Amino acid sequence: MRWLLIPFLAVALSARAEDQPASAISREVKDIFDHCKRAVVKIHGADEHSELSGTGFFIDPTGTIYTAYSVGGEGSNFTIEFDGKRLPARQLVTDVRSGIAILKVDAASPTLPIGKSENMEVTTPVIAIGYPLDLPETPSLGLVGGFDRKYLGYYFHTTHLRVNVATQRGEAGSPLLNMKGEVVGIVAFTLENNSSCYALPIEAAEKIRSDFLRFGEVRHGWIGANLMQALEAKAGSSAEVTEILDNTPAANCGIHPGDILLQVGRREIHQPDDIIDASFFISAGDTVPITVMRGDERLTLNAQAEIHPTTEQVQRIQRLQHPLMIAQPSTIQPSLPLSLEKAPERTP
Secondary structure (H helix, E strand, O other): OHHHHHHHHHHHHHHHHHHHHHHHHHHHHHHHHHHHHHHEEEEEEEOOOOEEEEEEEEOOOOOEEEEEHHHHOOOEEEEEEEOOEEEEEEEEEEEOOOOEEEEEOOOOOOOOOEOOHHHOOOOOEEEEEEOOOOOOOEEEEEEEEEEEEEEOOEEEEEEEEEEOOOOOOOOOOOEEEOOOOOEEEEEEEEOHHHOOEEEEEHHHHHHHHHHHHHHOOOOEEEOOEEEEEEEEEEOOEEEEEEEEOOOOHHHHHOOOOOOEEEEEOOEEOOOHHHHHHHHHOOEOOOEEEEEEEEOOEEEEEEEEOEEOOOHHHHHHHHHHOOOOOOOOOOOOOOOOOOOOOOOOOOOO
16 A cells, blocks of 8 residues: 555646746736836727727836837827826836837826846746736737837837737737846837737837927937948958948948948948847947947047937828838848838737
8 A cells, every 4th residue: 555655646746836837927926016006007098990909018117108109109188097097197208119118197106116127038037917808917928029120021129128028909018027027128019919028128218308308309210321231351351332322421420331330329230230239229329339340450430429310200100000010121221231110010
């Protein structure tokens, strides 16, 4: 009899060991949800077609709210549900290029701490808290599935987080949290069958807010150089400058065709499409150090970034297409040798 019990006990102990990690994860998610949910709000508004609703979250103690452009970008008469009350909210910033909007309520508020998406890896666990449909705030647990610059042949303005978190209508603008309860992204739009979603990295949203705080507006900058894949890499980069546009920061600072681009600002360049992220974080008016290899010589040049000349045109076209991507390359010249096109129209 004693020998018969041994296999049974082994199975029971093994099952208990398997349950413990799941139970620990459940408690951890619950702790984060309980700690963060009060800073997540439901947003109501209306556009020219219908009423709209979505999710947002406080990012400072004075009532400033991040949300998705599809929620707070083109509507009006905004209100939020917070602490059992419905408070009026106004737009501070709307930015079609990043796909976010910033709203403001006149009230003291809790706030979510800002983390770093750059510290995450594929399979890093994340939690989204949103308001699906007409339901209360709801947590969703998933994993980072990738860091993508394009989807189905369409390029983003900056790298997005692909997250295996199922999202539903009403959850656009939800905060994406790491397991410390820090915001690492903002849910932007859903993928096929609502099984996963894309989120804008929080660093990109913070760049937009920084522009607003510094200048009172968003200032997307540009340099004015076209790139292509070099036949031979130098100093770890294969991004070759092929053309300098006239009367641009690149022309004025002395970049030459044939230079191999190594760094723009604080962003290292290894291949041509690395310029996508580097360009996004340039603010017009800033002096941007640009490092290149010219033959065997390493040079650092300083460019005075300017407002991208097609900014207003991009915004006008995007309003007709989708708030998260840029327009057709036949209409917009982003000064990159990449096919940058509109996004698929899927927004939770």
